[in-house]
Amino acid sequence: MNKITVHMTKEFLYDFLLFHAYSKFSGFLINILGLAIAFVGVFMYASGKTGLVSVAFYLLASVAFLGSMPFQLKKRAKKQVELNPEYREPVEFAFSEEEGITAAFGESERNYPWEQILRAVVTPKTIGIYYEAERALIIPKQDFGEQFGDIFQMIARHLGMNRVRMR
Helix, strand or coil: CEEEEECCCHHHHHHHHHHHHHCCHHHHHHHHHHHHHHHHHHHHHHCCCCCHHHHHHHHHHHHHHHHHHHHHHHHHHHHHHHHCHHHHCCEEEEEECCCEEEEEECCEEEEECHHHCCEEEECCCEEEEEEECCEEEEEEHHHHHHHHHHHHHHHHHHHCHHHEEEC
C-alpha cells in the first residue's frame, strides 16, 4: 500500500480544469471561433471592406473570446479551493492493489475500487483519476514525491494504458 498526502492549491486545480475544458470538443470550438473572429476582421480589412477601427474591434473581440475561458477557470479554481473541504484541507490517499484508492479528509473517508475507476489523465502538473464521467480525484504530481513511479504503475496496471491519457 502506498500513502500520500495531497495539498491542493488553486494553481494545481486550474491546471487540471484547463486540461479538462480544452480536451473536449467544446474547448476546441471556443479556440476555432475566437480565431475565426480575428481572421474575419483581418480579411475584411485586407479586402478594404472595413477600416482600422473596425479591425481593432474584431481583434479585441477575438482576444476577449479566447481569454474568457481561462479567466473563468482561474476564478472557479480559486473559489473551489476556498469553499470545497476536499481541496481546502489536506487529503490522505492510500493506493492498494486489492482495495483501490481510499481518500480520507477530516472525519470523512471514501473508497474507489479499481472497477469504479474509468480513466486517468496526466496534465503538466496533476494526475486526474476519473471515477465518474465528470468527476475525478485530482492529485498534484509533486505530492506523490518518490512514490510517483510506483503509484503510476499501479494505476496503469489496473486501468490498462488505453485508459491512461498523457499530455
